[in-house]
Structure formats: structure tokens, C-alpha cells
Amino acid sequence: MQSDWILEVLTDLKAFATINGLPVLAEQLDDTAIVALAEISALEERNGRKSNGSDLFKAGSDIGGVGAGHHI
Template sequence: MKQNDWILDVLADLKSFASANGLGALAEQLDDTTLIAAAEIASQKEEARAQLNGEHGQLGSNIAGFGRHQRA
């Protein structure tokens, strides 16, 4: 899900701006926000992989089961 990775760049830019303009509390909050965003993006990627692997696994099982029924 690379289409969501851009948000990490935006958060980094916002943190840089906050730091450069004396907004330390905001910069720290943006650090936390970046960690949360990265975790959620990683979670979405893992869910997508699991769904993809699950679909392939089910397809393989269905084909094997179908073949056994034909032989019987």
C-alpha cells in the first residue's frame, strides 16, 4: 500500500517546520503521530498480504478437494 506512505513525508515536513519555529511540543506530538501512522500503514500492508495468501491457500485447497471428488 505505497499510496499511503506519502503521509509519513508530510508528517516529517510538519515536524521540521514545528522545530524550526520553536514549536517543540508540536514537534514531539508529530513524532508520536508519525509512529502511529507508520504502525497503521504496516498493519494495512500485513492485512493485504494475509488476504492475498489466504486467497491462494483457499484456491489450492478447493482445487485439491475438487480433484479428489472427481476420482471417487
């Protein structure tokens, strides 16, 4: 997926919020990541259908984990 970077950024921001005692922000970032994944998936699905009339893309990402392998 070309847009994976935005989900990685949101995961990093959530980790930062969690580590620094900002639980409401961390929860909001979780919700934001879900919205981003849904919109990216829908966009890619529409683009795939425009190309050849079939579903070319299947989205999937780990957006809930705090331990994304990045250190803040």
C-alpha cells in the first residue's frame, strides 16, 4: 500500500502520547488511524475498479499496537 507511511506516523504519535501520559490523545489517534485506513482502502478500491473493474487492493495494517518498533 502506497499510503502505509501515514499509518506508521499515526502509530508513532500514539506511542508518544501513551508514553507521555496523554491517554485521550492516544485514543483519538487510534480512532484517526481507523478512519485513515478505511478511507485509504476505499480510495484504493475505487482506483482499482477504475483500472480494470475488479478489486485489486486488500488493506491490512496493525494500527492498534503501541510497540511499533520505533523509539521516541
